[in-house]
Amino acid sequence: MQVSRRLIALGAASAIFIGACSGGSATPAPTTAPSTAATTAPSTAASEAPSTPAESPSEAAVNTDWKACVAFDTGGLGDKGFNDLAKKGLDDAKTLGFQVAYSEAQGATDYAANIQRLIDEGCNSIITVGFNQAQATVEAVKANTDIAFGQVDAVWDEATNGPTPANFSGLDFQIDEAATLAGYVAAGVSKSGVIGTYGGQQFAGVTRFMDGYYAGIALYNKAHGTTAKLLGWDAAKQTGTFVGGDNPWGDPAKGEQLAKTFIDQGADIVAPVAGGTGNGSIKAMLAAKGYAIGVDTDQSLSLPEYAAALLTSAQKVIDVATLDTFKKNAGGDLGGENYLGTLANGGVGIAPFHDLDSVVPAEVKTEVDKLKEDIASGAVKVADYLK
Numbered sequence: 001m002q003v004s005r006r007l008i009a010l011g012a013a014s015a016i017f018i019g020a021c022s023g024g025s026a027t028p029a030p031t032t033a034p035s036t037a038a039t040t041a042p043s044t045a046a047s048e049a050p051s052t053p054a055e056s057p058s059e060a061a062v063n064t065d066w067k068a069c070v071a072f073d074t075g076g077l078g079d080k081g082f083n084d085l086a087k088k089g090l091d092d093a094k095t096l097g098f099q100v101a102y103s104e105a106q107g108a109t110d111y112a113a114n115i116q117r118l119i120d121e122g123c124n125s126i127i128t129v130g131f132n133q134a135q136a137t138v139e140a141v142k143a144n145t146d147i148a149f150g151q152v153d154a155v156w157d158e159a160t161n162g163p164t165p166a167n168f169s170g171l172d173f174q175i176d177e178a179a180t181l182a183g184y185v186a187a188g189v190s191k192s193g194v195i196g197t198y199g200g201q202q203f204a205g206v207t208r209f210m211d212g213y214y215a216g217i218a219l220y221n222k223a224h225g226t227t228a229k230l231l232g233w234d235a236a237k238q239t240g241t242f243v244g245g246d247n248p249w250g251d252p253a254k255g256e257q258l259a260k261t262f263i264d265q266g267a268d269i270v271a272p273v274a275g276g277t278g279n280g281s282i283k284a285m286l287a288a289k290g291y292a293i294g295v296d297t298d299q300s301l302s303l304p305e306y307a308a309a310l311l312t313s314a315q316k317v318i319d320v321a322t323l324d325t326f327k328k329n330a331g332g333d334l335g336g337e338n339y340l341g342t343l344a345n346g347g348v349g350i351a352p353f354h355d356l357d358s359v360v361p362a363e364v365k366t367e368v369d370k371l372k373e374d375i376a377s378g379a380v381k382v383a384d385y386l387k
Contacts, residue, residue: 064097066330069300070121070322071114072104073130073368074249079276082296082318086129086152098326107246111136119144125329127152127171127322141168148329151203152318155338170338173234173316175205176212176382177375178348179271181368182293182314183216185350186269187228188293188364189311196231196262198241200248200274209273211235215385225365231262235386243274255280263288269311271295280304285314291356298351306356311359313351317341344376 025039073081087102094100100169101121103114104330110132118126119140126139134154138161143151148167157168164170197213199206218230233240243254261271270285271293272278282292282299288308294300294313303310308358321339329335341347350368353360372382377378 018096025130029053030369034211062096062258063097063330064099066125067099067101067121067123068093068326068330069118069121069126070103071118071126071128071133072102073128073132074105074107074247077104079249082275082316083129083154083341084302085297085316085318086127086322088319089127089326092291092319092323093326096323096327096329101259105133108132111316112139115140119147124148125150125326127151127325129278131205132201141165148325148334150322150325150335152321153203164336164338166336169335171321171325172338173321173341173348174208174343175314175316175341175348176208176215176349177343179209179314180210180216180219180314180375180382181212181343181350181372182271182312183213183230184220184368184371185216185312185336185364186213186271186291186293186358187217187220188224188367189359190228190269191266192227192266193228193229193338194231194262194266195269195271196259196267198232198243198258198267198274200243200277203238204228206273207233207240208240209271210240211386212270212314212382213293215382218385219371220381231265231267243277247277249275249277252280252283256284259284259288259292263290268285269293271314272365279303279306282309285309291359292353300351300354300374307355310351310354311356312353315349315351317347321347342376 036164053062068090072086077083077087082194090100090102101118101123103117105111105114115126115128125148129152131153133151137151139150150169150171152171155172156168158162158164195213195217199210199212202284210233214230214233217230221228243251248321255274255277262270268290269292270281272281278295282303283306285292286306290309291311292309294310294372296316297313298315299313300307300310321341343349372378375382
């Protein structure tokens with residue numbers, strides 16, 4: 001089973017972390033879901049019968065008896081971000097003829113139960129979405145060696161949990177590379193020279209975005225002799241603004257509030273990294289006639305009502321990684337390795353400027369294209385600009 005050319009299959013490495021270290025940071029993400037996210041609200045689950053398999057000869061070998069499943073994170077379907085991207089991968093698997101099922105978490109207390117529900121439903125592959133599900137995923141992987149597991153925004157913590165199991169695939173994304181491009185664009189477009197960012201929770205899957213914005217602004221300042229700055233994140237100290245609480249990913253009202261705080265400090269561009277919470281920030285920037293940077297997917301397309309404010313988005317191809325993992329599993333490879341999406345293999349990138357294309361100076365577009373090439377080749381390293 002060949003993996004998409006947009007992803008690189010990596011062998012199990014000796015220094016990898018569940019949640020994955022952010023670029024330039026030596027601190028791994030926690031391996032347990034934070035207790036502050038707990039809630040007693042019930043979760044929901046759904047199963048779907050397979051549709052007619054695709055007729056493409058290249059997909060003729062799909063095992064239609066294989067049941068592909070996803071356990072979504074809090075924030076749920078409709079987040080216009082990483083949950084919805086994983087759902088697209090699941091929908092694409094259904095189109096190819098896989099049986100599918102999924103579960104949605106209302107809070108951290110649902111994670112283990114949701115995974116067990118999918119196991120009880122006969123799922124052959126289960127992909128959990130988000131770093132918060134790390135501990136529940138680890139326990140399920142170890143207890144069910146005949147089931148293939150994967151996790152979005154995570155790789156196996158070998159230091160804590162031993163060698164990467166043969167039934168686990170980490171789906172990680174070097175999103176700081178793409179976010180660096182977005183940060184460069186933001187610095188080149190901002191009139192005030194002030195850009196704001198914040199995260200839902202302080203995990204590497206979040207702070208990689210913020211590191212990238214920081215690095216992109218630093219690179220722009222170096223090239224142009226400017227003093228644009230980032231509010232909400234100090235990459236050198238790895239400290240910044242986070243939503244926290246029991247609903248970090250699904251509180252758009254909080255997102256509006258945070259955007260207005262940044263606006264009051266002079267920001268004319270905000271880059272939220274907080275799922276559905278960030279949608280409130282994009283709304284606020286539209287009302288203020290400012291701009292926003294989207295997260296995970298091309299939010300000009302997923303949030304067309306806010307497209308006039310969305311300059312670009314830092315994207316992960318989670319849907320492709322999800323589908324490729326199911327296909328790999330169904331072909332007999334249950335795991336034991338990780339995937340890393342980069343600029344070099346197309347696993348991460350920035351979205352088109354769409355209706356705001358005229359807002360981005362031609363010079364900036366040319367410089368971003370060159371920067372993309374330099375990061376992909378290794379000539380420019382994001383970590384060098386996080387000091």
